[in-house]
Amino acid sequence: SIPLGFFGGIGAASKAGILIKGSNYLEALNDVKYVVFDKTGTLTKGAFKVTDIRPTLEGMNKEQLLEIAAYAEFHSTHPIAESIRTAYGRELDEGRIESYNEISGHGIQVQVDGKAVLAGNTKLMDKESIVFKQPELAGTTVHISVDGRYAGYITISDEVKEDAAEAIRTLKQMGKKTVMLTGDSKAVGEAVGRSLGLDEVHAELLPQHKVEEIEKLDSKKSAKEKIVFVGDGINDTPVLARADVGVAMGGLGSDAAIEAADVVIMTDEPSKIGTAIHIAKRTRSIVW
Ligand code: ADP
Numbered sequence: 001s002i003p004l005g006f007f008g009g010i011g012a013a014s015k016a017g018i019l020i021k022g023s024n025y026l027e028a029l030n031d032v033k034y035v036v037f038d039k040t041g042t043l044t045k046g047a048f049k050v051t052d053i054r055p056t057l058e059g060m061n062k063e064q065l066l067e068i069a070a071y072a073e074f075h076s077t078h079p080i081a082e083s084i085r086t087a088y089g090r091e092l093d094e095g096r097i098e099s100y101n102e103i104s105g106h107g108i109q110v111q112v113d114g115k116a117v118l119a120g121n122t123k124l125m126d127k128e129s130i131v132f133k134q135p136e137l138a139g140t141t142v143h144i145s146v147d148g149r150y151a152g153y154i155t156i157s158d159e160v161k162e163d164a165a166e167a168i169r170t171l172k173q174m175g176k177k178t179v180m181l182t183g184d185s186k187a188v189g190e191a192v193g194r195s196l197g198l199d200e201v202h203a204e205l206l207p208q209h210k211v212e213e214i215e216k217l218d219s220k221k222s223a224k225e226k227i228v229f230v231g232d233g234i235n236d237t238p239v240l241a242r243a244d245v246g247v248a249m250g251g252l253g254s255d256a257a258i259e260a261a262d263v264v265i266m267t268d269e270p271s272k273i274g275t276a277i278h279i280a281k282r283t284r285s286i287v288w
């Protein structure tokens with residue numbers, strides 16, 4: 001039988017906007033060694049804004065590059081896609097899109113008006129042997145090519161969440177190791193890592209590489225010690241499932257992530273991880 005105190009703990013967590021799907025997860029939160037975060041939408045707001053548009057093809061202006069990118073991103077639910085469509089701001093005609101393929105951790109491959117368009121990161125450009133330009137401004141860069149020719153890039157910037165630095169500070173004070181895994185570039189990953197004081201940052205990871213990073217951490221700890229992974233779930237479900245305690249952001253997070261997670265943070269605040277660990281400790285002291 002489940003000791004009554006656990007119900008108190010789960011109830012207290014739920015009042016704080018933290019849904020814990022079983023007393024075993026509340027118990028596991030007592031033995032956390034690593035707290036591993038996804039970047040976009042988890043430590044950052046995931047509300048990107050276009051900050052720079054650089055066409056490089058002769059005869060193509062900024063508006064035209066942005067339009068091509070907006071068509072490429074028409075079907076994507078990624079925060080990057082939303083920011084590009086918002087910056088374009090005009091209505092899009094779905095009929096112009098002839099085929100569409102989203103490549104996880106890379107970007108988009110699409111056929112628009114008979115033209116083969118790619119929109120994504122340097123990995124996507126490398127994969128298709130397209131020589132790209134190094135961006136001048138810091139931020140997440142979406143490179144665009146049309147019919148195999150590099151057409152330029154769009155830079156978009158995200159902001160860290162208000163409570164992210166405090167969340168990391170609190171966890172470190174509790175003696176936890178804090179890690180960030182991101183599919184974004186090393187430059188962006190390291191800048192966020194530095195500003196938040198994270199212990200470790202691993203960038204340019206595909207979803208399956210994130211699982212491998214969890215496995216590496218797993219081999220560096222005792223069986224009793226636990227790994228928490230916190231994500232917004234846009235292509236993070238395998239990692240959520242692999243961690244001892246998978247935590248999803250409930251507001252921004254995808255339905256699949258909320259389903260795969262053991263704990264859901266309704267307010268999307270990373271500082272709630274510290275709160276959940278605190279409630280777990282209090283619950284254990286009442287139960288035993
Ligand atoms: P994170 O780990 O930061 O949450 P994702 O795994 O969601 O990032 O995406 C990793 C990278 O893949 C992004 O930083 C971006 O470079 C590229 N990418 C993913 N989806 C798209 C898209 N719809 N359009 C352009 N680029 C994308």
Ligand code: MG
Nearest residue numbers: 038040233234
């Ligand atoms: Mg993500």
